[in-house]
Amino acid sequence: MAIDDRFTRDSQETGEREVTGTRSEIITGPVRDWATDFSHLEPEWSADPYPIQDDLRQRCPIARTERFGGAWLPTRHEDVAAIAHDTERFSSRSVILSNFRPPRELAPVGGSPPISSDPPFHHDARKLLLPAFTKKALARYEPATRAFCRSLIDSFAGRAVVDAAQDYAQHIPMRVIADMLGFPPQDGPRFREFVEDLLEGINLPPDERVERVSRMFDYLLEQVHDHLDEPRDDLTTYLINAELYGRKLDPSVVTGAMALLLIAGIDTSWSAIGASLWHLAKTPADRERLVAEPGRLPTAMEELLRAYAPVTMARLVKEDMHWHGVEMKAEDWILLSFPAANRDPAQFDRAHEVVIDREVNRHAAFGLGIHRCLGSHLARMELRVALEAWLERIPAFTLDDPGAVTWSAGQVRGPRTLPLRIGRPLAPSPVSHDA
């Protein structure tokens, strides 16, 4: 067996494990004024961010906070789109807004390429991954995804109430991503911990945060070693063997890309599936229409993605500048809210309503510009299959207790507790259209 010495433990230095970088004071507590002191980590935002965004869009429209060492929050579609398209003035060096700014030298690669990369490196790193994430390439995972969704529903037998976030939505992307990366399917619960550590542990003490992020990279390194011993047809082996500029990838690029796929692929789809089921549970007219006319699902899905876009990104301002009426300083964060852009009345008619048959829907749920979500075709497949499988077996369902629904905090928003009253699921159909 050949020794690949790229992956010895000493050579791993990634993202927040770097000793350099800048830390800012951790400020928590109730927001005084959303225009000057916003925080997407406070409970008011995670419970319902849309009225806050609508208010800011009218009176700012770019909000400010001194938390996180200084950040801006644009709320108009036009501003969000301009920043997403402007990689000259806004860096993706870190896309999770926190109290830690990685060192500038980390650009243009960043800690988890290509999402954290700037041009010109970005293009080349992304090009490596794109072929694995086309609609056509992902079609191979659809039958197994559907079978898995059906098995989850089978497990509801005898229960009148299920938690659609914990018992259904979260498991679907975990299983698909484990399959794509070639990780043990039973490791799903660990992935959930990694996701929570990285995306929801923003205001933890720095040492604890570093410790938690290290745990994930240790796990990834274990998986790399397992794949070095036993190469197989999956993305991990692909990344280990991939070459860029005539050389194999830096180990930090391999584990960084694996981290990206693991983190970005799970609670995003989990959130989209959960938010869609939440909407259908509380909106009988939309639910009944989709049950009666399943052909409308692709159009309806785009509207659910617009209205409940789970993902907000971050950027770092490169240099001091006057930008669209505000004075931005180098190293200020931008909280790049695609959900806010998707509800801008200047861009969408009836922006605050869910119009299930909205035909013209230029939403930005998967971002805009060169960082368009790499996994968007995967997310759409998972969301479509998850909803199809659910609606075909559970055509009638309601919120069991609207007050018991909880939403995640931070840059990926979706239901984390979602008790639904489902009655008795229908028996599986004897004729399966894709078996």
Add this chain to the structure above:
Amino acid sequence: MKVEIDPGLCQGHGRCYGLAPALFREDDEGYGQVPGDGVVPPEAERDARLAALNCPEHAIELAEEG
């Protein structure tokens, strides 16, 4: 009617080949492509307009003919 994708703007969202698979397809990296000369048969004009109106990057150009 003729349809064209500006490759400088397309980011591979795939709305066009999702909505109008007869007019658009994806290349090996997921970017949209127009097979052939891009001439839209009259019965597909509605699909072509829908694809253009749903492209998040405004990358699809429609040229109405004569």
